[in-house]
Amino acid sequence: xxxxxxxxxxxxxxxxxxxxxxxxxxxxxxxxxxxxxxxxxxxxxxxxxxxxxxxxxxxxxxxxxxxxxxxxxxxxxxxxxxxxxxxxxxxxxxxxxxxxxxxxxxxxxxxxxxxxxxxxxxxxxxxxxxxxxxxxxxxxxxxxxxxxxxxxxxxxxxxxxxxxxxxxxxxxxxxxxxxxxxxxxxxxxxxxxxxxxxxxxxxxxxxxxxxxxxxxxxxxxxxxxxxxxxxxxxxxxxxxxxxxxxxxxxxxxxxxxxxxxxxxxxxxxxxxxxxxxxxxxxxxxxxxxxxxxxxxxxxxxxxxxxxxxxxxxxxxxxxxxxxxxxxxxxxxxxxxxxxxxxxxxxxxxxxxxxxxxxxxxxxxxxxxxxxxxxxxxxxxxxxxxxxxxxxxxxxxxxxxxxxxxx
Amino acid sequence: xxxxxxxxxxxxxxxxxxxxxxxxxxxxxxxxxxxxxxxxxxxxxxxxxxxxxxxxxxxxxxxxxxxxxxxxxxxxxxxxxxxxxxxxxxxxxxxxxxxxxxxxxxxxxxxxxxxxxxxxxxxxxxxxxxxxxxxxxxxxxxxxxxxxxxxxxxxxxxxxxxxxxxxxxxxxxxxxxxxxxxxxxxxxxxxxxxxxxxxxxxxxxxxxxxxxxxxxxxxxxxxxxxxxxxxxxxxxxxxxxxxxxxxxxxxxxxxxxxxxxxxxxxx
Numbered sequence: 108x109x110x111x112x113x114x115x116x117x118x119x120x121x122x123x124x125x126x127x128x129x130x131x132x133x134x135x136x137x138x139x140x141x142x143x144x145x146x147x148x149x150x151x152x153x154x155x156x157x158x159x160x161x162x163x164x165x166x167x168x169x170x171x172x173x174x175x176x177x178x179x180x181x182x183x184x185x186x187x188x189x190x191x192x193x194x195x196x197x198x199x200x201x202x203x204x205x206x207x208x209x210x211x212x213x214x215x216x217x218x219x220x221x222x223x224x225x226x227x228x229x230x231x232x233x234x235x236x237x238x239x240x241x242x243x244x245x246x247x248x249x250x251x252x253x254x255x256x257x258x259x260x261x262x263x264x265x266x267x268x269x270x271x272x273x274x275x276x277x278x279x280x281x282x283x284x285x286x287x288x289x290x291x292x293x294x295x296x297x298x299x300x301x302x303x304x305x306x307x308x309x310x311x312x313x314x315x316x317x318x319x320x321x322x323x324x325x326x327x328x329x330x331x332x333x334x335x336x337x338x339x340x341x342x343x344x345x346x347x348x349x350x351x352x353x354x355x356x357x358x359x360x361x362x363x364x365x366x367x368x369x370x371x372x373x374x375x376x377x378x379x380x381x382x383x384x385x386x387x388x389x390x391x392x393x394x395x396x397x398x399x400x401x402x403x404x405x406x407x408x409x410x411x412x413x414x415x416x417x418x419x420x421x422x423x424x425x426x427x428x429x430x431x432x433x434x435x436x437x438x439x440x441x442x443x444x445x446x447x448x449x450x451x452x453x454x455x456x457x458x459x460x461x462x463x464x465x466x467x468x469x470x471x472x473x474x475x476x477x478x479x480x481x482x483x484x485x486x487x488x489x490x491x492x493x494x495x496x497x498x499x500x501x502x503x504x505x506x507x508x509x510x511x512x513x
Numbered sequence: 514x515x516x517x518x519x520x521x522x523x524x525x526x527x528x529x530x531x532x533x534x535x536x537x538x539x540x541x542x543x544x545x546x547x548x549x550x551x552x553x554x555x556x557x558x559x560x561x562x563x564x565x566x567x568x569x570x571x572x573x574x575x576x577x578x579x580x581x582x583x584x585x586x587x588x589x590x591x592x593x594x595x596x597x598x599x600x601x602x603x604x605x606x607x608x609x610x611x612x613x614x615x616x617x618x619x620x621x622x623x624x625x626x627x628x629x630x631x632x633x634x635x636x637x638x639x640x641x642x643x644x645x646x647x648x649x650x651x652x653x654x655x656x657x658x659x660x661x662x663x664x665x666x667x668x669x670x671x672x673x674x675x676x677x678x679x680x681x682x683x684x685x686x687x688x689x690x691x692x693x694x695x696x697x698x699x700x701x702x703x704x705x706x707x708x709x710x711x712x713x714x715x716x717x718x719x720x721x722x723x724x725x726x727x728x729x730x731x732x733x734x735x736x737x738x739x740x741x742x743x744x745x746x747x748x749x750x751x752x753x754x755x756x757x758x759x760x761x762x763x764x765x766x767x768x769x770x771x772x773x774x775x776x777x778x779x780x
Binding site: 366439466476477479480481483484487488491495 | 524579582590591592593594595618629630633635637
């Protein structure tokens with residue numbers, strides 16, 4: 108019973124902007140900071156005794172505030188974040204760290220401040236812009252370390268704490284334990300008969316971006332046990348990888364898997380494996396280790412000159428997870444993923460890997476009918492391809508049997 | 514049992530077809546109701562009545578359209594992409610490209626010479642390039658959809674609509690009416706704007722001849738004429754059935770294949 112609760116609690120945490128564990132942390136008088144990007148090193152915040160939570164727009168039910176400050180032709184994700192900020196849903200936060208993950212997210216910093224002039228009390232006391240370079244080597248790497256040092260300094264001063272290397276190393280160990288547990292859970296998707304769904308695995312990743320790490324690790328240990336105790340399914344589902352824009356809700360994965368035809372066996376999403384997996388390499392200087400993890404191992408298309416490597420990683424994922432196809436999704440007006448998905452679709456097609464591009468709005472899946480149609484048609488295409496291969500194999504095998512008899 | 518059925522619950526209309534040995538025995542089209550299951554039940558009653566059959570005589574039913582998963586009587590749900598592709602080959606055996614323009618969406622499908630789907634695209638969440646665009650414009654002009662389609666042939670100097678956005682185009686049309694333009698020229702401009710939008714979408718699948726136009730808008734001669742010119746290839750005419758029934762016909766053809774076990778690709 109206890110084990111069953113773990114998976115449900117992870118899904119619950121993934122479905123709310125203010126999970127009970129976060130509120131408990133705050134009620135104990137400890138600060139909570141919202142972050143907007145997978146490039147913000149959670150370990151630094153945690154080492155300061157601050158709970159870092161990824162800001163999500165999933166509770167937004169409109170965009171009147173977002174539209175007023177951002178304008179119409181921009182990704183709806185930062186607009187939903189501003190909508191929630193403007194309507195007071197983030198008032199429980201003690202601070203926010205905003206990065207230029209993309210230009211729309213960079214503008215969130217300006218728009219939030221501007222909205223704060225009109226709507227009193229929505230800009231928290233600690234409001235920090237954390238710059239992230241677009242290159243990983245040389246100067247870019249040093250710059251990122253400098254940015255982290257500034258963050259440490261500002262947080263130490265604002266929250267009156269001292270962040271030592273020991274604190275950082277301890278936070279790294281704690282976060283890495285969660286990453287290893289996530290990779291164990293994700294590993295169940297490698298099995299032919301899956302024990303859990305891609306939606307459940309994504310939920311565990313999203314939950315990791317909001318829950319206090321000790322709570323998360325505990326739940327993940329239980330979730331792994333729960334997954335092990337489940338019998339493997341005997342269905343032969345179509346195996347898909349999902350890539351592209353930020354997705355902090357479970358709706359899209361649920362939609363893909365809800366008909367019982369497909370299983371999402373991997374993803375490269377900002378709220379998914381991009382943040383949740385890959386342990387930090389041990390280093391004498393903890394900040395260097397953190398920089399190596401966040402800056403260098405990211406698959407975010409905001410980084411310059413890394414397309415070939417990102418494509419290679421996607422192909423590795425497709426091969427290692429034995430995926431039948433890839434869904435490349437992006438939020439409307441997402442320049443980075445919109446253009447990268449075009450290149451990816453072209454290259455996957457050249458390699459004979461079925462790929463479906465979906466452009467969608469962020470938020471409750473109002474567009475469900477159209478996305479459903481595309482996903483269904485894509486699955487039918489893959490099913491037809493499988494059938495053709497099966498027929499060819501069966502004909503070839505019959506021919507070789509006949510030849511042997513002759 | 515030799516009867517199979519296809520049911521297509523669309524956003525504006527719901528269609529059903531009963532086929533007997535590969536020929537259409539009966540068909541029905543009704544306005545869609547708020548609940549897809551109600552639309553499906555109502556249209557299947559109509560088509561059974563028209564065919565003088567009872568439901569238990571239908572060997573297999575395939576459902577398609579936005580309400581495809583909500584049909585209590587359907588044996589299988591298949592996407593409209595698959596159904597329109599299948600119907601297009603039945604309408605035009607050499608078809609490689611399908612352009613389906615329905616009430617609220619538009620789809621372009623590219624097939625290989627065997628009829629397997631190579632690629633497909635659908636419109637974004639926008640009324641431009643869909644039947645809804647024509648419906649709004651026809652209302653502004655005060656003509657029926659059929660009349661709107663016939664206007665292009667009478668036009669002498671078709672107007673140009675600056676935008677294919679339904680709201681802005683509507684403002685343009687009102688402006689042209691007020692300035693005393695010939696309604697036929699305005700109608701031709703509307704058809705042309707519609708066709709341009711669809712041709713742009715079609716361009717992304719690199720259409721190959723022959724092109725089969727399906728869906729309710731296929732009845733609009735003006736749109737078909739401009740599409741031919743823009744795409745530089747003939748839009749194959751077909752006379753076997755109402756193109757608005759294409760989704761339901763494709764569903765019935767797939768139902769037939771499911772019964773005979775002849776193909777079953779994708780279902």
